[in-house]
Amino acid sequence: MRTAICDMLGIELPLLAFSHCRDVVAAVTNAGGFGVLGAVTHTPEQLEHELAWIDEQVGGKPYGVDIIVPEKYEGQGEALSLDDLAARIPPEHHAFVDRLLREHGIDTTDRAELAGRGMNISDRIGERLLDVVFRHPVKLVANALGVPPRYMIDRARAEGVSVAALVGAKEHALRQVEAGVDILVAQGTEAGGHCGEVTTMVLVPEVVEAVKDVREVPVLAAGGIVTGRQMAAAIALGAAGAWTGSVWLTTEEAETAPYTVRKMVAATSRDTVRSRGRTGKPSRQLASAWTRAWDGPDSPGTLPLPLQSLVSEPALRHLDTLAEKGDRGAQELATYWVGQGVGLMNRVRPAKDVVYEIAEDFAEAAERLTGAIGD
Amino acid sequence: MRTAICDMLGIELPLLAFSHCRDVVAAVTNAGGFGVLGAVTHTPEQLEHELAWIDEQVGGKPYGVDIIVPEKYEGQGEALSLDDLAARIPPEHHAFVDRLLREHGIDTTDRAELAGRGMNISDRIGERLLDVVFRHPVKLVANALGVPPRYMIDRARAEGVSVAALVGAKEHALRQVEAGVDILVAQGTEAGGHCGEVTTMVLVPEVVEAVKDVREVPVLAAGGIVTGRQMAAAIALGAAGAWTGSVWLTTEEAETAPYTVRKMVAATSRDTVRSRGRTGKPSRQLASAWTRAWDGPDSPGTLPLPLQSLVSEPALRHLDTLAEKGDRGAQELATYWVGQGVGLMNRVRPAKDVVYEIAEDFAEAAERLTGAIGD
Incomplete structure (x- = not known):
């Protein structure tokens, strides 16, 4: 398969998998997708430990890290413990x-x-986590809850690493593109975790249309995507691939x-x-x-x-x-973050099986669409 | 093009267009889609007048009528004026x-x-509207806000007319299939008008999976769909076509x-x-x-x-x-019903142009998906 994101990240399947669990990240990357480690609760020491482990597992195959440096938070600029x-x-x-x-x-x-x-959010923690990230062969740094700080974009560019930003509205997407991010993740309201109010079905084409006249930035679709048919729908909507999260929570590897x-x-x-x-x-x-x-x-x-x-x-x-x-x-x-796609997550499986099933279901969906046109 | 819904309704494009405006209904049907007149505020006399006009315009091409007989309403069974x-x-x-x-x-x-x-909702109004409907060559009767009453399903079957039901949750879809409806419209929360909480991206595959083991019922996707790329996404998700509403509100014909x-x-x-x-x-x-x-x-x-x-x-x-x-x-x-797709509705056009643009955009989206797989 080939989309803009496959070329940019060196992957076979345009499937990005966000997980706080290093085992999921490694399994998805090894199966041909792209694992992204969520590091918002990590200390720099813990992150170093996790990335070293992932490096051993994936043998040079590409993966990324997601850290959250919000634009606004309590204690901002006060250097609080x-x-x-x-x-x-x-x-x-x-x-x-x-x-x-x-x-x-x-x-x-x-x-x-x-x-x-x-959540590990305080002044300078983002920079300290990035110090760790750039000691490892990561291909992507993702950020959420606002435009990434200047130091993240500048350092990533210097290191040849792509910067992705999660957005829940067209206006935010435009701000991100102006700030210089390389990849947009248009995340619908059905997504687990932080999300806006616009659904994936509407937000993806809206963001794609809004940014295309500014700069050529691949848009990943996020929110509700737990199957290959939904990844196919995302690409039909104009996305370069899918950003997933919830579906990995019920894999055997997940914590x-x-x-x-x-x-x-x-x-x-x-x-x-x-x-x-x-x-x-x-x-x-x-x-x-x-x-x-x-x-x-x-x-x-x-x-x-x-x-x-x-x-x-x-x-x-x-x-x-x-x-x-x-x-x-x-x-x-008891509760945990999960998206509406949870309605389609009905059994526990190894992460690599999920990748293969998504790839197969994607191909079937594409055939369904071709078949509808062909006759 | 060919999907289950094209065969069932005798249409070229699997695009259903709900509108309270007869001109939109006729224009969509004449352009190769399927217009559905929303008749919930009509008296039987008004409906007779509208359907006679549509019959003149479409020259035998297929169209439908949407009446709402809710399962529950104030005054139910009390024969109130x-x-x-x-x-x-x-x-x-x-x-x-x-x-x-x-x-x-x-x-x-x-x-x-x-x-x-x-809204014209009271005891027996549904039957009186159906008396009018079945005097005209309608191909489809749609209902919302619950399982259609028995008389609607029985009379439609006797007349060879398909019955569609709008649903916003998997559980509702299963009840509708058990009650005998012929077509499900899985309507996401992004839809204009009455809607549930689940988004189109999740609801459509969830409903398709839930009903396929019960009975073969085509599922139309609704909610947020105002472009051809979204119709392509709907078919990738397993839908047989798209049910649209909002996009017609800003056409030249709309009232x-x-x-x-x-x-x-x-x-x-x-x-x-x-x-x-x-x-x-x-x-x-x-x-x-x-x-x-x-x-x-x-x-x-x-x-x-x-x-x-x-x-x-x-x-x-x-x-x-x-x-x-x-x-x-x-x-x-001032306000009116409209879905989140309003973000993609940026100019006023004739309804037939919207149909043609949706068809073209649909074909481009399908090519995008084929291209992603082909390489």
């Missing part, structure tokens, strides 16, 4: 989580279980919490919700007692990025552990 | 509209301007209020909202001061179908008239 940031969380937010857990029969007396890390995997396999496309309850910005995730509480009338409201994730992530990880042990309350609360 | 229904509107809803209009500088002393018709057409041409995909403020059920429309008021903190809440439309439609039609005369307040309030 994570402890400094944590001190800005109002007591009522901790109290809300405490009450929510207790209402679900969960003991909250051990505070250590509810402490821990959220998704086991109870959450069971929820995902059972879920339909209507079991997700776009909510601010996890990070403070709207992101799509499994609907659960947790999301309903944050979106409900007794919610204290959500905090700006990354404060909300400092409140939510430690509690949610604790819930994952309890849910796996059979705790009913924790099972009701 | 429209006056009886109107008497059930609480005074605070009329007062809210009055206040909203006055706040926008609109004189509301002439009550006649704010009286008039809403859309002129100021609203200007709003649509200028709108991006982010200028719509899914709101209960027009009919009482969630429907997508241009966001405006009207939708914000009904969805805002001072809203009295919306009424069940069809009461809300008895409150909203007369006021909105009055606003259309004032908006066209240059009234600023009315321009801020």
Whole structure:
């Protein structure tokens, strides 16, 4: 196969796979796609460790890294530590989580279980992560939540690495192109994680049309894509390929919490919700007692990025552990980011099998379209 | 071209065009697509008049009619007149509209301007409309807002007419197939008018997969489709064709209020909202001061179908008239149903030109996909 993105990244299949799990990244790259490691919760030391492992596994085949340097976040320009940031969380937010857990029969007396890390977003962390990234043969650096900082674009260009940016609106796409990004990921509202309000079916052609007169930038389609027929649809819409995320969460390699995997396999496309309850910005995730509480009338409201994730992530990880042990309350609360495509994710498979099935389904879809025209 | 829907309906292009405007219906049918007249606000006498006109125009070429017989509505089984229904509107809803209009500088002393018709939904109206429909050579009867009543399916079968049903969720699709419908229209959340929450990109493959083991029923994709590349994407997803609506609102033939057409041409995909403020059920429309008021903190809440439309439609039609005369307040309030595809609707053209452009764009998209595979 051949699209602009295949040429640019040196891949056979125009399928990019975002995952926080290095095993998925390596498996997809080794199967002919392009793995992208999500590094937003990594420290530089952890990232170094993960990339060294991936390098060993993929033997020079191409992969990328996704770090998030948002345009706006709490504590911006103040050189705060994570402890400094944590001190800005109002007591009522901790109290809300405490009450929510207790209402679900969960003991909250051990505070250590509810402490821990959220999104790793603070001044200079992006540069420190990039220092690590550029010590490895990455082909792509992706960014989300705004235009990448100047240092990311400049350093990537100097290193011969492509920069991709996720966008949820035409206006954002135009800003990104003006800032100099090499690849746009037009992400529809059906996507898991942070997303806008426009659907993939509309956003992709809208972005393709808007940028084509400015500069020739390949557009990847993201949001809801978990099958090859959807990748074919993306290319019909004018995309150069597909950016996927959710579909890898239920692969054998993924580190998704086991109870959450069971929820995902059972879920339909209507079991997700776009909510601010996890990070403070709207992101799509499994609907659960947790999301309903944050979106409900007794919610204290959500905090700006990354404060909300400092409140939510430690509690949610604790819930994952309890849910796996059979705790009913924790099972009701448990949630994780996933897109509406979860309705089509009905079994657990090795990541490489998913790549091969997507390739096969893609070919069948293309034949279906050719057949419709041929007669 | 050839898909299951082309064979079933005797058309060249698998493009169905829903419109309340008979001129659009005839133009699309005459250009090789399939026009469907939306008859939910028609009386039987008006419908007879419209269908006789269409018959004259299309010279035997195929077209259809869309009537809405919801599974649930206010006054169901009570044999109420429209006056009886109107008497059930609480005074605070009329007062809210009055206040909203006055706040926008609109004189509301002439009550006649704010009286008039809403959706024509009451007991037996569906049967009376069908009596008219079956006196004409229609090929398709479509229904929305639930499983069609038994009499619709039985009479259509006896007359050799196909029955289509609009669905926004997999579970609804399965119920429709069990009830005996011939064609499913899987309508994503990006669609104008009544819609669910799942996007077209996810809903279409989900519905196709769910029904294929039950019975062979062609699935049309709806929601956001205003170009040929999107129709190609729909077929790649497994649909037999596209069901469109919004794109016809800005054609030369359409009876859309002129100021609203200007709003649509200028709108991006982010200028719509899914709101209960027009009919009482969630429907997508241009966001405006009207939708914000009904969805805002001072809203009295919306009424069940069809009461809300008895409150909203007369006021909105009055606003259309004032908006066209240059009234600023009315321009801020004016709204009409339209999908997110409005972001791709950027000029006013004859309906037949839209059909031809969709066909051409479709062919180019199919070539793009073939090209991606060929290399």
